[in-house]
Amino acid sequence: MTTASPNSPFVIRPLEAADWPAVWALLAPTFARADTYSYPPDMPEPAARAAWVEAPAATFVACDADGTVLGTYFIKPNQPGQGAHVCNCGYVTADAARGRGVAAAMCEHSQDEARRMGFRAMQFNFVVSTNEGAVRLWQRLGFDIVGTLPGAFRHPAHGYVDAHVMFKTLLQADS
Numbered sequence: 001m002t003t004a005s006p007n008s009p010f011v012i013r014p015l016e017a018a019d020w021p022a023v024w025a026l027l028a029p030t031f032a033r034a035d036t037y038s039y040p041p042d043m044p045e046p047a048a049r050a051a052w053v054e055a056p057a058a059t060f061v062a063c064d065a066d067g068t069v070l071g072t073y074f075i076k077p078n079q080p081g082q083g084a085h086v087c088n089c090g091y092v093t094a095d096a097a098r099g100r101g102v103a104a105a106m107c108e109h110s111q112d113e114a115r116r117m118g119f120r121a122m123q124f125n126f127v128v129s130t131n132e133g134a135v136r137l138w139q140r141l142g143f144d145i146v147g148t149l150p151g152a153f154r155h156p157a158h159g160y161v162d163a164h165v166m167f168k169t170l171l172q173a174d175s
Contacts, residue, residue, distance in 0.1 A: 003004065004160055008077050009064065009065060009103060010062045010063065010064065010101075012059060012061070012105060012106060013060060013063070014061075015060060019061050019069060019072075020049065021063065023053075023059075023069060024048065024049070025086055026071070026092050026094050027048050027052060027072075027092055029047065029095070030092050031043050034155075034156045035131070035155055035157070036131045036134070038126060038153065052074055053074070055076065056074035057074075057076045057087075058073075059072065059074045060072065060091075060106070060110075060173060062073075062102050062105060062109075063071050064097075069092060069094070070097040070100070071091065071092060071097060071103065071106050072091070072092055072095050073090060073091040073092070073106045073107075073109075073110055074089060074090050074094045075088075075110055075113055078125070084100065084121045085099075085118070085119060085121070086119065086123050087114045087121070087122050087123070088122070088123055088124065088125060089107075089122065090101055091106050091107065091110075099105075102138075103134070103137055104137060104141065107141050108141065111141075115170050119171055120169070120170055120171050121167060121168060121171075122143075122167070122168050122170060123165065123166070123167045123168075124143065124166040126149075126152070126153070126163045126164075126165070127163060127164040127165075128153045128162075128163055129148070129162040129163060130155055130158055130161050131151075135164065135166075138162065143166040143167060143168045144168070145164045145165070146165050146166065147164070148162050148163070148171070149162060149163045149164075149165070150162055167173050
């Protein structure tokens with residue numbers, strides 16, 4: 001599914017094989033900073049591809065009008081079996097695209113995709129508390145902090161910081 005909202009300058013579409021080099025160019029520096037994701041900072045490219053593209057149910061890219069990849073996200077069941085109706089997503093935005101609404105557009109798109117795929121809720125398992133922009137954005141988009149894991153993330157500059165579990169129901173009350 002390719003979408004662009006009427007107010008968005010972005011096209012969000014399923015990842016294609018040719019997109020991987022651009023996606024890896026976003027993921028590698030994000031993981032290397034070690035300040036928002038718990039992936040190893042020196043994660044090898046094949047392991048990153050397996051985690052970001054092969055394991056999830058779907059992976060998407062957000063592109064500008066010229067086709068430049070500005071962001072990416074994946075969607076997958078948060079748990080197997082009896083918890084598979086709740087999905088989990090991960091998002092990365094290009095440093096040069098920050099502040100342009102890419103993350104918000106991807107999150108809104110992911111919620112639509114999740115509903116289309118039959119998920120009833122979305123859960124973010126490990127939102128680093130010092131990633132204040134993401135916490136604010138997810139809250140603005142309707143996610144609640146339902147738990148805090150004290151000192152669960154080893155931040156390279158701040159030491160051990162909290163991580164939040166954030167959750168949003170995707171269905172109407174009568175569904």
